[in-house]
Amino acid sequence: MPGPSAIPWLQNLNALAGGLFLLATFGMVATRQALGCLRLFIAQSACLVLSAFLLGMLDHSWDLMVVGVVDLAIKVFVNPWLLRRSLGREVYTRREITQALNVPATLLIALALALTGYFLAQPLLAVTGGADIGLNLPIGLAGLLIGTFTATVRREAVPLFLGLLATENSAFFAGLAVAPAMPLMAEVAIAFDVMILVFVVGILTRLVHERIGTTEVGALTALREEPKA
């Protein structure tokens, strides 16, 4: 496999995309408003797309360029549009006050997770890897951990699900660098698969909203072994 050619300004730009990606992920875990969370998710996806284009140029890989175009269409435009369309305006204007932890504690844990991601990546980077893997893998791992954490502390349906989408974005962000030669069909199909998922989750959230009158899914705790109060 030919290694990526060293073009400093492209690599610097990729580092910038990675930094902004991580910043957006931090923002998603801290922000309280559903709409703000959605905007940060769009920003995170845009950074992912930018990185795909830059790595495509570095690797001279048309596949990554196509992945970038498909992700631009699906992750930056279609998925947020689907999420907006499926739910009423009311859900997005609501502030989430009942999050399990306060903002400083959340950010502190997210920071610890980012460092964990960095250290987890080190033994893998020792095996092989160019500059792009050294950048994308730790950020992807950090995003994976922070996204999972976001989903566990959120109680509102949309921010919770956005946390999961951020997790998937992070896996992809690392994947761009570690597996640039992944068959194009698989990568594109993954993007479409996630689009179907967003569509189905939209339907489900609407059902929950209609039937139970809230989208605070964290409050749904009827199913458990203990006797009902």
Next chain:
Amino acid sequence: MSLIALPLIPLAAVLLSRLPLGTRFAPAVTLLAAATAFALAVRTALRVVAARELVALAGWLSVDGLSALVWLLVTFVSLMAALYSWGYLAAHESDARRIRSYYAHFNLFVFALVLVPLMAEPAVTWIAVEFTAVFSVLLVAFDNTRGALEAAWKYIALMFMGAAIALLGFFVLFWAQAAAGGGHDSWDGLRAVAPGMPPVLVMAAFALILVGFGTKVGFAPMHTWLPDAHSQAPSPVCALLSGVKTTTVLYTLLRLVPLLPPARAAVWLQVVGLISVGVAAFLLLQVRDYKRLFAYSTVEHMGIIFVAAGLGAPGGFYTAMLQMVSHSLTKSFCFFAAGAALLAVGTREIASVRGLIRTSPVAGAALLFGALAIGGAPPFAVFLSEFSVFRAGVEQHDYLVTALLVVFITVAFFGILLHVNRMVFGRPTAPVPPAHAGTPLPPTCVLTLVLAAIPVLVFGLYQPAWLHGLLMLAASRIAPVARP
């Protein structure tokens, strides 16, 4: 050609069951499609026993012994579930639109399930596994009650979280393959370069996929969604979820086992498996809902299969496959029986059901049969497979693992029988609600119980030569590849 035709059959049934041609058309089409798919799967399995592997599109679509085995299970259970759904749904639902919607989703779910074993490319397998979750979530929510929606939400959130983590694992796996010199990106291609892969990358990929797909399989401690989803869905869907959906995800995890350094693989599989068996065995004791009882038993059995695969060559891999078969067949039967009990008494609460054998002899007998069979009493299939696991453990001198397994399985056996015994034989405490008293079970449900019981009993007493051949082939696919 028949390889490509098999997934197309349920896909065609999705479209046909949407046609507004009366409330009987959709179930009939679904049943016909399921029967055809099962016939094709049998034919494929017999051909695989002779030819080892069938390829439809090299590197993308192929079926080997392991795939053929999973296909047989998926198509058989979906045939039974289609038959069962006919009467079960007719007893619950009269709205023609909702009936059509149920069958459309049912077929879509079956389509995703048969897609998983057909895929030869790991990343595409990930997509197929993801489809099985996406296409089943609205079935979990089908009853549209608070409980069903809560279960569906937890289900999809944890499924997607698992999928996202596993996705990074698949990327790292691809990286490991590239580091070992590349080759074709397929399960076979991975096997070919496995000895050359950097161990740290393979283990990292496996760890990520184990956490991700382990959540989907329901390994403890990531099992919390499973009893919810597998108890709130309509009973035929539970049979598919617990009987074969978990199996298809487990199938993907088992595909990775040959790629790992054998000694480490053994430890990981045994530890993860034993934790699940142990946790589930004790959680079984305190359930209050009989569908959750069988759901926890699924967590237990997934653990047993993993432990068996961790015991290693040659007995371990074979018994893991045997256990997979007996669990799928028996667990789907258990949910059919639980559904019959639900139709007969209208409640899922164990404490409210007493003397079922008198109020509804068929449901009572089926529930008892299912409980004995899944608990591992002789002469049923699970007894034979669990006994083979113990024997493999002793042969491998893994005495501690075997002893723990025996203890946990015994606890689970008594847990299941304790609850079911009270339900079936206990003295009736409250009269059956008049809405349910005297309504006989729908004929298709009774027929399903009879048909689904046959393999549960037969495979405990007798193993046909073709099944043995298929199990051997399947076991050879999860055995470690030869290393220099």
